Amino acid sequence: MLAVKILQEQGIEVIGITYTTPFFGSSKAEEAAKQLGIDLKIIDLTEAHLDVVKLPKHGYGRFVNPCIDCHALMIRKAGDLLEELSAHFISTGEVLGQRPKSQNYRALRLVEEESGYPGLVVRPLSGKLLPPTIPEKEGWIDREKLLDISGRSRKRQMALAEYYGIKEYPSPAGGCLLTEQVFAIRLKDVMNTQENWGVNEVELLKVGRHLRLSPKTKLIVGRNQEENKRLEMLAKPEDLLIRAAAFKGPTAILRGPAEEREDFIKQAAAITARYGKGKEEEELEMKYYHPSGPVQKIIVKPARDEEIKPLLIN
């Protein structure tokens, strides 16, 4: 938001660009664009971003956040739109040194080079501390009016926000699931156990309790009605859905290769039974079925917490 304001002060027209993937959405950018009164393009970056998350050239940050590759990808996509939007350069709100790994001097240079638009990436908040860009050399923007903010403190940014009358702005952290600890543990588990994973697997990670029954088979148990419905929607034809036959309780997905699925039905049903109303019963009838297949039944003894604990992925 501040970068936009700094450019606008120089009489430059700004078009906002934001991205969506299963790991983050566009709501904060939409709110910001509304406050700034600028047009905003929202681009679905899912496929290209998943490739970067799976194999980041420059590695991960603290969790599974491939921030350097992610920034480069976002800038590349923005650059690819220059002609279509009759725009001349790309600008970001990055601040030198704000993030030790992904926004140090080397990382900012790397992001620019890897984006494929070297010389065309202006960072108005730290511009004076970075090499002059083409827009500065060409006189499209005045380098003297760019700022020299660096480091982790946000004091100057907060003062600037006040100066520009920006009252509401997002907190520095948050918004990307790849930087959240529990999500990262779950995603790493998927990365370590599955070769082909995509949007469905990522969406599944946002729902329920996840339990690893074997290197290839996992169980996901809903925690409330909303999650139960979501699990039913996310179940693939080859998955098994499990529920109590008579008592109220969660829906669970048993996902794994066909050859070992049968081996885990009893255990998965017993775990699912533990989280339902019938958990105190000595024995409980559970049903299981493929999303559009016939219902089968099995009698189980609800699992004990000490049996479940070591299986939880969190």
Ligand code: SF4
């Ligand atoms: S925190 Fe998430 S969205 Fe932001 S740069 Fe890193 S990976 Fe990309």
